[in-house]
Amino acid sequence: MNRVSVRLSLIALGIGLAALFATACGSSSDNAxxxxxxxxxxxxxxxxxxxxxxxxxGPVSFEVENAGTSKVTEFEVLDGAEILGEKENLSSGFxxxxxxxxxxxxxxxxxxxxxxxxxxxxxxAK
Amino acid sequence: xxxxxxxxxxxxxxxxLIVGIIAAFLVKESRGDALRxxxxxxxxxxxxxxxxxxxxxxxxxxxxxxxxxxLETVIGLVAVTAVSYMIVWMxxxxxxxxxxxxxxxxxxxxxxxTLALVAMAFLAVLREGFETSVFMLAAFQDASDxxxxxxxxxVGLLAALAIGIGIYRGGVRINLARFFRVTGLILVxxxxxxxxxxxxxxxxxxxxxxxxxxxxxxxxxxQPGTISGSLLTGMLxxxxxxxxxxxxxxxxxxxxxAVYVLWxxxxxxxxxxxxxxxxxxxxxxx
Numbered sequence: 376m377n378r379v380s381v382r383l384s385l386i387a388l389g390i391g392l393a394a395l396f397a398t399a400c401g402s403s404s405d406n407a408x409x410x411x412x413x414x415x416x417x418x419x420x421x422x423x424x425x426x427x428x429x430x431x432x433g434p435v436s437f438e439v440e441n442a443g444t445s446k447v448t449e450f451e452v453l454d455g456a457e458i459l460g461e462k463e464n465l466s467s468g469f470x471x472x473x474x475x476x477x478x479x480x481x482x483x484x485x486x487x488x489x490x491x492x493x494x495x496x497x498x499x500a501k
Numbered sequence: 502x503x504x505x506x507x508x509x510x511x512x513x514x515x516x517x518l519i520v521g522i523i524a525a526f527l528v529k530e531s532r533g534d535a536l537r538x539x540x541x542x543x544x545x546x547x548x549x550x551x552x553x554x555x556x557x558x559x560x561x562x563x564x565x566x567x568x569x570x571x572l573e574t575v576i577g578l579v580a581v582t583a584v585s586y587m588i589v590w591m592x593x594x595x596x597x598x599x600x601x602x603x604x605x606x607x608x609x610x611x612x613x614x615t616l617a618l619v620a621m622a623f624l625a626v627l628r629e630g631f632e633t634s635v636f637m638l639a640a641f642q643d644a645s646d647x648x649x650x651x652x653x654x655x656v657g658l659l660a661a662l663a664i665g666i667g668i669y670r671g672g673v674r675i676n677l678a679r680f681f682r683v684t685g686l687i688l689v690x691x692x693x694x695x696x697x698x699x700x701x702x703x704x705x706x707x708x709x710x711x712x713x714x715x716x717x718x719x720x721x722x723x724q725p726g727t728i729s730g731s732l733l734t735g736m737l738x739x740x741x742x743x744x745x746x747x748x749x750x751x752x753x754x755x756x757x758x759a760v761y762v763l764w765x766x767x768x769x770x771x772x773x774x775x776x777x778x779x780x781x782x783x784x785x786x787x
Contacts, residue, residue: 469640
């Protein structure tokens, strides 16, 4: 393979990946759907604040803000061991959001690195 | 400034390390042609990452987290394969480097192998690049104190770059045999870390949910939010609280590979001596 074809193949690979990302972005809606409940969490040295929350079933928008901790930079919502949604790299002063549609049940909010890493998210019937 | 610094350092140092070792390796092998291809690939990857981050920001979309983690997992596993191949190749040729230094035939690297290394450098940058670019833009535009956050992120990325350059410089200077023994061992831990990180990102991609119990508490060593913690996570894939799955795969890979790299030459030679006469023609440079 000569150099030109190597470069071409790299560029082709790049375009392919870009296309993949464009598709991925199109299919996942990051904007909160109509009528979504909003839950706000702060990341602190202690963990997620509030640690426990309750919300009715349906679309939920999670707003996460780092309130000045360097220990916790990540927020996750788990169903058992499975991560349903998360936000990474939220350093001090950063904020981010994501949306999930949750059914009735008990979930975990996870702020790795905090003193109390895990909290409970209770989703009640509509 | 420190919070963004440690994140940019952690995200940048892994790619910097891999690119630095590949660059030193290609220089050692006198493959200037492949080195130029490698830099072209790295430049394309950086441009691509910045491009994607800017487009996402312009259209007001966020990086799809699951897809990003999935991409990191796939590239991570490709990287483990490539790095393992490098380790085995180095080990196999460790003896012939002395001959190479004495001016006889250099160890030839097949065209396919250099292409694989070029591709590996490209993928290594791409792997963390999207997330890093998005983070850098956020540091400059969204943070509550954009000056401190932006400065921290830039310093962190420059520090990651400096580590890569340091490894490259050091790698070029020391002699071949030592280069391969030292980098061989470093690469074992880098690859083990990549495997463990792939287990981690596979979980975050929603592909793997088993063995998620906490295996160890390494927070005394890998302190979250510190520079040393970032380096340990970025370079060796160590998590502050590794899960059972991550710890198992790390040890399962690192232990036999470390023995393979460190096993004394003399013992190998004694054991291989009868077989060498038969295999010698096959080992001659392609």
